[in-house]
Amino acid sequence: VRRPNMSMVLMLFGQLEKLNRESMLVDPEIARQITAKVLHLIQTQEKTRKEIMSKGSSGMEVILATLEVSSRLIGVCVCVCVSLSVPGGGRRIGVFVSKGGTGILLQLVISASKESPPSEEVMLQLHSVLAKVGPKDRKFGVKARLNGALNVTVNLLKQNLQNHKLLLPCLLVLQVYSSNTVNAVSLGKNGVVELMFKIIGPYSKKNTSLLKVSLDTLGALLKSKTNARRAVVHVPVLLYIYHDWHRNDTCHRHILIRKGILGCLKNITNIKLGRKAFIDADGMRILYNTSTECLPVRTLDPLINTSSLIMRKCFPKNRLPLPTIKSVFHHQLLRVPAGGPVAQLYNQPLGVDDVVDESDDNEDAEAENEVEEKDHHNDDIETDINKLRPKETHSRPFEELKIYERFFMELSEDFQVMQYIFLSAPKSHRQIIVPTAQALPLKNHTAAPLQGECPHPATVPPLDLDTINITKDQDGCGDHTHSRPHPGHNRQSPILGGEGAVLQVPDTALLLPLHDPDLYVEMVKSTCSVPQFSEVAYPDYFGHVAPTFREHILERVYGVQRTKIFQDIERLIHPNDILDKVVYDLDIQSCPVIDGGESLKFNSQFESGNLRKAVQVRKFEYDLVLNSDINSNHYHQWFYFEVSGMRVGAPYRFNIINCEKSNSQFNYGMQVLMYSVQEAISGRPRWVRTGTDICYYKNHFSRSSIAAGGQKGKSYYTMTFSMTFNHKDDVCYFAYHYPYTYSTLKMHLQKLEALRTPQTYLREDVLCETLGGNSCPLLTITAMPESTSNDQICQFRNRPLVFLSSRVHPGETNASWVMKGTLEFLMGSSPLAQSLREAYIFKIVPMLNPDGVVNGNHRCSLSGEDLNRQWQNPSPELHPTIYHTKSLLQYLAAIQRAPLVFCDYHGHSRKKNVFMYGCSLKETVWETNISATSCELHEDLGYRTLPKILSQMAPAFSMASCSFVVERSKEATARVVVWREIGVQRSYTMESTLCGCDQGKYKGLQIGTRELEEMGAQFCVALLRLKRQTSPLKLRNHAHLLDVESDLMETRCKVSSTYLLEDEEQSFMEEVDYSAESGDEPDNDPNTADNHLSDSESNKHRDSLT
């Protein structure tokens, strides 16, 4: 009886249900007939299929129930399921899975297995459809195991090894099962690995699809290290088979089979035994030779890439060519805190080889637990609500802070007397005594160098032909008779050739108002360095005039990384081609003598230089080793060194072999910077982006666990670039980013002071001395009061404060260029600058880590620590600049004058554009699941105003890259501490890219000093707009600027990419297998897609530079 609105199929289902309820009483033939009708409808009517798959339909369940009643119906039931799932492709399979189809199919497998003997036809059909459905169901492996279907398939396989028709779908299903780790281990125990080796074999035209599937299944099984161990004995067989297919598959019809074999080798060589078996079986030579033969055929690239991955993994690990990884230079701390990094570094027992570990393999019994789909949520987000609230108590008594009053004279100035001093005595500097690290008498940094200023007065160094020398006399007074422009009688210029020749210093006075070569040398004399540098690098001396041409982000040439890696592998294959000649070495007293013309000359013994060693590998190839940060054994990233003695037109390759980060913008179009002295004296004194064939990849130099935070089995990374030089007798410099030395800062500050107009209030104090004996300048910039009337003085004193700092991380030189832009704008004569000075009092610490900058560190100060992780509890002895900067802020908070804005300038090595990190309670809470009532979450959205304004006016700035989520790992950074402890709502880190922009006006261009300085100036203008928007009249209205809703949506979508940096660094032509343990060619299999970075690697990725 059919109700009018009921479809045919629903009616049939109704009948089936009724039969199921009456079960035993009915002739199964009736049920079979009805089911057959259903099947017919499904097979012929799209409408019916849709109906069964629609919401609320219980069709599938009815089919299953029918089956339970009569197992004889299995054939037709299977047909129903197959018809439902197969046609229509992926989307329909998705619906089928979501309606519980997998479970039903698996139950059908179990039911079918109970028939004796099981129907081959049914099993064939079931496995065919399972093979299609399985990959679409994330829980497929687990379901199959719990259900017992795993063993059904395995037994079927074992009993039908010759039945190729049935074998194929079974293998396909097995492959899906194997992607689950627990299943893979269990299948291995059941002998499935051995089974696969029975199916695969040498070149044959028969059964190639079967072979292909077996190889893929085997590959999936071998991802389990337990299974890999079972397969180690088969490594020679796999290599033999691979070579056989390589030789016979001349038309390349079976690339997938060849790839499958390599996939198995790739997984077996994940374990140490596997790598050993590979080397013993001459795997390096076999894969090297086959790959070389594949090179001309582009379609064989996947084979070459996987081969190179395997070879890199198996390449015997080398030690870095160093006696120790501890920095070459050691700075004796007055007090070494027990348990601190320096104590750890220098308390190792004598004789410990810290360069390499014996036990250098991370192959501990691996826990092969089930890895369920991991959420990509960031577990670094702060979830402790108390840490997201302002800290209530001020830990320090006001009495203690009172000494900082002297840095804020503008807050009490009455100008009755001061006017005279300020306006007519521009060089007025008062002695200010503050507690310092070494309790040395403080000096005024612009005065002539004091006697005994440096802890270790430099002895007269030998003259150097390539760099400008300054010598410091015993009494500490500098003398630079050997410096250019007059090289002096003892020097012969390599550039000019003749004795006594006069070097033409490029005249840049007009283009670089803040630069003066003579003044620079003066500044260098009072700079204290641990290595006691006595030379000046030309670029710092001449200055840098930003080029006017555009420097595009480099498009990566296809196959660069592969070529480089093959050249590295050739070192092993053709050891006789390798020179291995040390041409520069700071670890030995006298650097090797370089024979004329055969090798390049290297040098980096000047401020910010940090090359430790150079080894000539081949005629035109050099391995370079960077020095660690002083009192540390790692942090290699920044570099700055000099090269001379080059041949014009020769194709030089440079490899920096001890890089540590797992990826770099050098893989995404960033170039190194080069400065040619010949170009400079021809009127083009400038750093230019240069280098070709640039890439960054994991190399075969093993990293000691001592330097890898206890992690074993880590490798270093190589940054490689190629270069041909254009000038004979040139001296060239290479740097990670535009250098900006401490002496440069001192020079700029002096020149800025000279720019001061009577309307400008500028005071320069020495905040404190650093551990290395350098002074840390503190600037106060505002406008002089218009008059000495009470009103004006009052307005003057009550201007809100803006507190800026930069360069806590020495390797982030871009931060200094942004700061230069800010300072130059602030001191400028434009009406905007004047308004800005009238609006605020600026307190600026332009270089928080002078010692790190001077000594060529990348990240740390002389205490061997990252100063931007010390803000919670800075030590006056170990972190004086942080301690005193924080004290200034604490003083301000104590007198109720906490700054309106705090911003610390940084550089970001992984991302493009300029952007800000800020702190928001609400946005942090929204990112997590902390329960907090909405009233607790009252928060003004004002922290978004400044970045929003910046995104509207500064072309390099990207709002989409900003984040306001507080992370645990950042709780001791300036931004978070100033927000939480000082109560500054607008507390930021401003990050500038080292690479370039991917949006806005500068899209596709690498960043230069012009853009960085512009950013610093735009920051000022943005502050002026902020002032207008937060003035009392507008205070209520500033919300109109903030389309908070859409902004939040935008950032919240981006939030995950802030942390999971691989998002930022994806996709370009060549697959980057920068991590040899992972990262095969792009893989669409959902089960392996997130394996591209091993866990430890992805954690490292979060460790961004802030």
Ligand SMILES: [Zn+2]
């Ligand atoms: Zn930084």
